[in-house]
Amino acid sequence: MKLPRGRLVRSRVVTDPRTLLVDALDRGVTGYAVLEPQESLLLDGEGRGVVTFETGVPVVAYHTGTERGGPPALADLAAEGPYQLELFELDAADLAEVHARESFRVPPGMAAERLVGDPALAERTREATPAGVAAGAAGVGGGVAGADGESANAPRPPSEPDPSPGGQGDAEADERQVGAVEAFLDDEEKVAAIREEARAEAEARAEQWGFE
Amino acid sequence: MLSPKPVVDTNVFIGGGTTPVHMVEAFAVASGKGGTGKTTSTLALGMALSEEYDVTVVDADMGMANLLFHADLEAVETTLHDVLVDGGAPVEAAVYERHGLSVVPCGTSLADFAAADPTRLRDVVATLAADTDVILLDSAATLSSRAAVLPVVLADRVVVVLEPTIPSLSDGLKVQEYATSYDTGTAGILFNKVRDDDAIARIAPKAERYFEGPTLATVPESHEVRAARRAGRPLLAHAPASEAAAAYREAVRTLDVRDGDSGTVADRFRSAVVPESP
DSSP: OOOOOOEEEEEEEESOTHHHHHHHHHHTOOEEEEEEEHHHHHTTOOOOEEEEEETTEEEEEEETTTTEESHHHHHHHHTOOSEEEEEEEOOHHHHHHHHTOGGGBOOTTHHHHHHHOOHHHHHHHHHTOOHHHHHHHHHHIIIIIHHTTHHHHOSSOTTSOOSSTTOHHHHHHHHHHHHHHHHHHHOHHHHHHHHHHHHHHHHHHHHHHTOO | OOOSSOOOOTHHHHTGGGSOOOBOEEEEEEOSSTTSOHHHHHHHHHHHHTTTSOEEEEEOOTTSOOHHHHTTOTTOSOOHHHHHSTTOOOGGGGOEEETTEEEEOOOOOHHHHHHSOGGGHHHHHHHHHTTOSEEEEEOOSOOSSHHHHHHHHHSSEEEEEEOSSHHHHHHHHHHHHHHHHTTOEEEEEEEEEEOOHHHHHHHHHHHHTTSSSOEEEEEEOOHHHHHHHHHTSOHHHHOTTSHHHHHHHHHHHHOOOOOOBHHHHHHHHHHSOOOOOO
């Protein structure tokens, strides 16, 4: 997979690739990210992940270590971290050839689900998917995406543009999520347990880090 | 546990009332996870506060700095990293005036981060405290290292930035527990990227039961916020008339900035018990 270098817009270590995905989505980045797990930096091993974006939505994933593309490349990346991240901006035209590789494509929300386990972000990414990307994703959507659960969370096939923003499918998904958040906040015991655990962790680390 | 912020009133030693008393409060703007819009919120709160106060914003997310990308500071030479190295630049060299704020950006180089000693942040904040009313520390989106937790340790109070989702609320509660452990209060919570007004009207009061501060505002998800990010400008500069910008101004009206004597604050930061790196 040959990509022009493009304009470097980020270079840093990230522990949580969520920041990358949200940043790319919010800024509507067209380009690609190279994620190099720190483990491979230290061991001088091979294996970098490449994820391309079109207006902030992931389109293609490839892993240079396993030489796998598409959803399996995300699986290869998900096992590792923290990462050295580099994010480049490119013209959409420079990505056209790579984006034409059907077997490398990933459904729009899959990186959010696989790399950071965030269904809400996945949903937001699907909503932001440009029509052209959605049409391409449908090519892999039938078999691969359906088999690995993307379609279970997608309220509609990505190839069918929603007639109205915030259509019925979105509304239902939002409703479910709001219900889950309310149930979480009503569960006083669960919240108390989270707080107690965090308090104990904070105190243990205070000692470890010399904040006492 | 010894408090990291022993309160020492320096006025006792320098004659109290005869010294002009300058007020300052330091807030850590924090969230347990990335992508909640923490940096956008820090700058928006800073700009809203700057209508009344002299505000200094510090990118204290030293391992993953991004304030400079939000505030038109990508090309600057000296950043917080240069101040935090042994024999480094004075703090003043890393302070830039932008959008009515004093901004201290942090660099993004991994090598610079490795060379920097985050515990020196305490002295940086102490120095800044002498010359500003409000300090906002844009904090790391993790609680997994000493450098990441340090801003929460040093601040008087935290502003917890939340998305109305279970992982975000759960991480926000953790931030508050860490803060409480270090005698840092909670100034309030700020719901960001809100898509459903009716839902947040039900969620916010339920969340407030667990947080020590009020809901400062609920900021709607909006294209103006994304456009500001793309333009590399703070929201309140890029889209001051937007609903999101109005929400941040509302947050600042709810946020009661407390008067702290700058001498006390500076001294407290300097005396915070933070050992040098091993």
